[in-house]
Amino acid sequence: MKTFDVAVVGATGAVGGAMLEILAERKFPFGQVYALASERSAGKRVEFNGTQLKVEPLASFDFSKARIGLFSAGSRVSAEYAPKAAAAGCVVVDNTSQFRYQADIPLVVSEVNPQALAQYRNHGIVANPNCSTMQMLVALKPIHDAVGIERINVATYQSVSGAGARAIRELAEQTARLLNAQPLGKGGKFPKQIAFNVLPHIDEFQDNGYTREEMKMVWETRKILGDDAIGVNATAVRVPVFYGHSEALHIETREKITADRARALLRSAPGVEVLDERRAGGYPTAATEAAHRDAVFVGRIREDLSHPRGLDLWVVGDNIRKGAALNSIQVAELLVKSYL
DSSP states (O other): OOOEEEEEETTTSHHHHHHHHHHHHTTOOEEEEEEEEOGGGTTOEEEETTEEEEOEEGGGOOGGGOSEEEEOSOHHHHHHHHHHHHHTTOEEEEOSSSSTTOTTSOBOOTTTOGGGGGGGGGTTEEEOOOHHHHHHHHHHHHHHHHHOEEEEEEEEEEOGGGGOHHHHHHHHHHHHHHHTTOOOOSOOSSSSOOTTOOBSOOSOBOTTSOBHHHHHHHHHHHHHHTOTTOEEEEEEEEOSOSSOEEEEEEEEESSOOOHHHHHHHHHTSTTEEEOOOSSTTOSOOIIIIITTOSSEEEEEEEEOTTOTTEEEEEEEEOTTIIIIIHHHHHHHHHHHHHTO
């Protein structure tokens, strides 16, 4: 079987570690795997496929040695090194926001718009969307294909792991202090207390009053679905959950769809698991279903009382796995199957 050498950029981070784990789990046809990170992480060891890889410094790596590069080390790193990797013949799957809005670089969710991957030839780069957009569109794709979606109104409830390792530590430390009747201490990643609190603020505020995280969902949804007419209104909220994003979705379709038909479509959709029972606990949550799982879970499917073509859904997914690492590997699988 043909194999492909893979470079994982940001291998010491949460997403990079998940990429290495999923490469092995899914039996990706890898040959040599290179773990890359900054100079300060060079020499460390990371787990991979029952062994340990020595972390190499990104700055001195020769990307002509790798056929696929999985990048998750921040936008500035991708801006500098992804074009260099592509120029050396390494196809880049980038998990940052650096290239998402460039018109001639494909923005791909494997279950939603795999056909867009052909555009990778333009620059040798494929962009991975924002985690909250990704899980939303995995759930909405079968409905959009069946009856069309006119408008999406979404409120997200996003875990702290979406803000990185420092944010996870901050939630853990604040929780421990409060449970032990201690003062919170000095703040860090978040502008207000995150333990036992919710913050209606993710990323930077824009001139229109929305945050960049909310606008990402607008821009990315239209690009991925190839439909600039879809109205998207988002409110992004950070919640004191370690792993897994949750979303309350209220959509208006172009044609009427019943809850029963939507449920049937979702049950047969790739990457989706439906847990929708009208009883206590008959719905998915971030902690009990989504965390450390690959599927996007959907529940609370019902027809909107306030709109004749409205539908409501509750969607949860693991933001580190499906929201980042897994989709990167799925895109790489599509590349080696059809293009490389």
